[in-house]
Amino acid sequence: MPETITITDDRTGKQITVPITDGVFPASAVRELDPSLYIYDPAYMQTAACKSSITYLDGDNGVLRYRGYPIEQLAAKSTYLEVAYLLLNGELPDAAQLATWTYEVTNHTYIHENMRKRFVDGFHYDAHPMGMFVSSLAALGTFYNDAKDIDDKASRDKQILRLIAKTPTLASMAYRFSAGLPFVYPDNDLSFPGNFLNMMWKVGEYNIDPRLERAMDVLFILHADHEQNCGTTAMRIVGSSHADPYTSAAAAASALYGPLHGGANEAVVRMLTDIGHIDNVPAFIEEVKGGKGSRLMGFGHRVYKNYDPRATIIKKTAYDVFEVTGKNPLLDIALKLEETALSDPYFVDRKLYPNVDFYSGLIYQAMGFPVSMFTVLFAIPRTVGWLAHWQELLGDKDQKISRPRQWYTGVEARDYTPMAGR
Ligand code: SDX
Numbered sequence: 001m002p003e004t005i006t007i008t009d010d011r012t013g014k015q016i017t018v019p020i021t022d023g024v025f026p027a028s029a030v031r032e033l034d035p036s037l038y039i040y041d042p043a044y045m046q047t048a049a050c051k052s053s054i055t056y057l058d059g060d061n062g063v064l065r066y067r068g069y070p071i072e073q074l075a076a077k078s079t080y081l082e083v084a085y086l087l088l089n090g091e092l093p094d095a096a097q098l099a100t101w102t103y104e105v106t107n108h109t110y111i112h113e114n115m116r117k118r119f120v121d122g123f124h125y126d127a128h129p130m131g132m133f134v135s136s137l138a139a140l141g142t143f144y145n146d147a148k149d150i151d152d153k154a155s156r157d158k159q160i161l162r163l164i165a166k167t168p169t170l171a172s173m174a175y176r177f178s179a180g181l182p183f184v185y186p187d188n189d190l191s192f193p194g195n196f197l198n199m200m201w202k203v204g205e206y207n208i209d210p211r212l213e214r215a216m217d218v219l220f221i222l223h224a225d226h227e228q229n230c231g232t233t234a235m236r237i238v239g240s241s242h243a244d245p246y247t248s249a250a251a252a253a254s255a256l257y258g259p260l261h262g263g264a265n266e267a268v269v270r271m272l273t274d275i276g277h278i279d280n281v282p283a284f285i286e287e288v289k290g291g292k293g294s295r296l297m298g299f300g301h302r303v304y305k306n307y308d309p310r311a312t313i314i315k316k317t318a319y320d321v322f323e324v325t326g327k328n329p330l331l332d333i334a335l336k337l338e339e340t341a342l343s344d345p346y347f348v349d350r351k352l353y354p355n356v357d358f359y360s361g362l363i364y365q366a367m368g369f370p371v372s373m374f375t376v377l378f379a380i381p382r383t384v385g386w387l388a389h390w391q392e393l394l395g396d397k398d399q400k401i402s403r404p405r406q407w408y409t410g411v412e413a414r415d416y417t418p419m420a421g422r
Contacts, residue, residue, distance in 0.1 A: 003019060003020045003021070004017050004018060004019050004020060005017070005018060005020055005025050005029075007029055007030065007033060009033050009034060009037075012034075014033055014034075016029045016030075016032050016033050024048045027039055027047075038405050038406075038407070040407050044228075044233070045302075049228060049233065049236070049402075050228065050236065050392075050393065050396065050398075050399065051396060051398065052227070052228070052389065052392055053067070053090070053392070054066070054067065054087060054225060054227075054385075054388050054389060054392060055067075055087075055225045055226060055227045055385070056068070056227075057226070057227050057303050057304075059301070059303035059304045059305050059306065060305055060306060061306060062304060062306035062307050062308065062309050063309065064226070064309045064310065066083060066086060066087055066224065066225060067086050067087065067090055067091070069086070069092075071221075071222065071309055071310060071313070072309065072313065074086075074221055075218050075221050075222060075313045078092075078221060079191075079192075079217050079221070080192055080193065080217050080220035080221050080224065080381060081098070081101060081102055081105060081192050082098060083220075083221045083224050083384075084101075084105075084164055084224065084381075084384040085097065085098065085101050087224060087225055087384050087385060087388040088160065088384065088387065088388050088391070102192075104161055104165075105161065105164055105165045105192065106165070106188050106192075106195075107165075107188060108161055108162055108165035108166065109165045109166060109168070109169050109186035109188070109195065110166075110169065110185070110186055111140065111166050111169050111170065111173070112143045114143075115136065115139065115140065115143070115170075115173070116173060116183055119136070119139050120132070120136075120173055120174075120177050121177075123135075123177065125180075126178070127177075127178065128372055129171070129174035129175055129178055129370075129372050129373050129376050130174075130253075130257050130263075130372070130375045130376050130379070131257075132173075132174040132177065132178075133167075133170055133171060133174050133253060133376045133379060134250055134253045134254050134257060135250070136170040136173070136174065137163075137167075137170070137246055137247075137249045137250040137253055138246055138247050138250035140162075140163075140166060140170065140246050141244050141245075141246025141247055141250075142246075144159060144162065144244075144246070146158070146159075147159045147244040147245060147246055148244050150242055150244065150245070150394060151394075156245070156391060156394070159244070159245045159246070160245065160387045160391065163245060163246065163249060163383055163387060164383060164384055164387070167379065167380045167383045168186075168192070168195065168196035168199065168380055169186055169199065171196070171200075171373070171376045171377070171379070171380050172184065172196060172199035172200045173199075174373075174376060175200055175369075175370070175373055175376075176199075176200075178370070178372070179370075181203065183199075184198060184199040184200075184202045185199075186199060187199075190208070191213060191217075192217070192220075193213050193214075193216035193217045193220065194208045194213045196216065196380070197212065197213060197216060200369075201368065209324050211320055211321070211323065211324050212321065212324055212325075212367060214320075215317050215320055215321045215363065215367075216367075218313070218317050219314070219317065219360065219363065219377070219381075220380065220381035221381070222310045222313060222314060222356065222381075223310075223356065223360075223377075223378050223380075223381040223382055224381045224382065224384050224385050225382070225384065225385030225388060225389075226356075226382075226385065227303070228389075229261065230255045230256070230258070230260075230261045231252040231253065231255040231256040231261060231262065231382060231386065232252060232382075232385060232386055232389050233255070234251045234252045234254065234255040235248050235249065235251065235252035235386040235389055235390055236389055236390070236393050236402070237251075237402040238251040238252075239389075239390045239393050239394070240393060240399060240400065240401045240402040241401050241402075242401075245387060245390055248386070248390055249383060249386050249387070249390075252382075252386045253379050256375060256378060256379055256382060257375055259297070262357075262375045262378040262379065262382070263375050264297050264298055264355070264357035265298070265356075265357040265360045265361040265364070265374040265375065265377075265378060266361065266371050266372065266374040266375055267294070267297040267298075267357075268297045268298035268334075268357055268358055268361045269330065269361040269362070269364075269365055269371050269374070270371065271294060271296075271297045271298075272330040272333045272334055272337075272362075273330065275333050275337070276333075277333070278332050278333050278336040281333065281336045281337055281340055282340065284337075285337070285340050285341060285344060288346075289344070289346045296337070296341060296347070296352070297357070297358075298354060298355060298357045298358030298359075298361075299341060299347065299352045299353065299354055299355065299358060300350070300352040300353075300355065301353070301355045304353060304355065305351035305353075306351070306353060307353045307354065308353060308354060308355040308356050310355075310356040311353070311354040311355055311356055311358055311359060314356065314358075314359045314360050314363065315354075315359045317363060318331065318359055318362055318363050318366075321363050321366055321367060322366060325366040325367060325368075326366070327366075328362045328363075328365055328366040330362055330365070331362055334358065334359065334362060338354055338358070360374070360377075360378075361374050364377055
């Protein structure tokens with residue numbers, strides 16, 4: 001059977017046949033049929049906006065692979081810095097490459113003192129840490145004017161290194177400011193996750209529990225990339241105008257901030273807290289089904305019509321963390337919600353399963369992070385995903401500035417109406 005598709009314009013009888021490659025056919029076929037014809041696809045539900053070799057998702061079977069490696073194996077055997085190298089370079093590093101990469105990241109964790117002493121003090125005392133984080137990404141770029149040299153690979157690599165290394169510093173700075181605590185400078189003797197935990201929690205002494213350090217690393221691995229999600233699409237769209245990577249990342253982080261996207265982990269814990277007790281779960285589920293109140297946050301996914309593989313791993317990681325911190329009391333409500341929803345036709349028929357955000361917030365809360373920091377914790381590792389797609393975009397000869405068209409449904413031409421006639 002030919003791997004082609006034929007489109008016929010019944011208005012003219014004109015036909016176009018184009019190849020289907022890996023389940024994709026070029027929209028240019030429509031342009032050949034009639035340049036004034038556009039495909040209407042709000043929210044890009046049926047659109048492949050780019051070619052990419054970074055991450056593969058199979059939503060029906062709950063498969064997630066970074067550069068071909070199953071997420072389950074990377075979460076069990078790798079580290080975030082090794083995964084960051086893999087996402088950016090396409091291959092796992094050898095020992096020398098990993099040592100160099102780790103040294104480079106570790107020695108770029110500081111931010112300019114003016115960010116600490118002047119920029120951050122401009123925020124209101126109760127500024128949301130994610131709003132501070134988004135602003136800090138763009139502000140960080142103002143210290144590196146060479147970031148505009150996006151055609152220079154050496155400059156791109158330097159900015160990529162800076163952003164990966166400094167996002168934990170920006171994140172902890174936002175938290176420490178919100179908590180009224182003095183900032184903790186990066187400690188280059190610590191691991192990537194260990195340094196972040198130290199910058200977050202150190203007051204006098206702070207002993208890093210290796211189980212929490214590993215759990216943080218696993219969570220960073222799981223959140224590092226996820227194909228053409230909303231935030232990464234924002235990175236690609238802004239990056240396509242040849243904006244620098246800091247302002248492009250600020251756009252991506254802004255998209256992630258939304259409660260339908262990365263803001264869902266914060267919304268889940270607020271939802272579980274509002275439910276308050278497992279006895280209230282059935283009534284809450286009925287409210288969701290009736291379209292009253294909130295959605296079942298942390299459930300559902302545009303791609304996964306099966307269990308999000310990350311949720312499975314996070315659920316297991318939660319128990320490792322609770323061994324150290326004690327069980328999060330909201331866990332029982334979450335488990336009851338999952339059990340009830342997965343046996344209810346409303347959710348089963350709509351293929352709504354727990355996603356990456358359903359259990360992650362329980363871990364963060366048990367580790368002591370305030371709910372307002374949850375999306376910042378998502379943004380730290382997702383920075384490497386945004387940057388991997390950004391550099392892939394700039395190297396893709398098919399790509400140019402993103403500029404979709406529209407289905408105009410407004411009024412036709414009309415003359416200006418003087419005030420007397422209105
Ligand atoms: C992330 O894209 C990515 O890869 C994102 C992400 C990543 O790593 O980058 O995986 C991270 O964003 C995970 C998703 C976090 N968001 C949430 O948990 C918020 C709650 N979930 C939803 O709002 C929703 O499921 C979305 C936004 C995730 C997906 O929405 P879609 O694909 O646009 O689906 P939809 O809104 O069209 O819903 C289809 C149906 C609707 O019912 P009907 O109108 O057909 O009757 O399912 C219902 C929706 O009402 N539905 C839900 C629901 N999600 C969808 N009903 C109740 N609770 C929900 N959570």
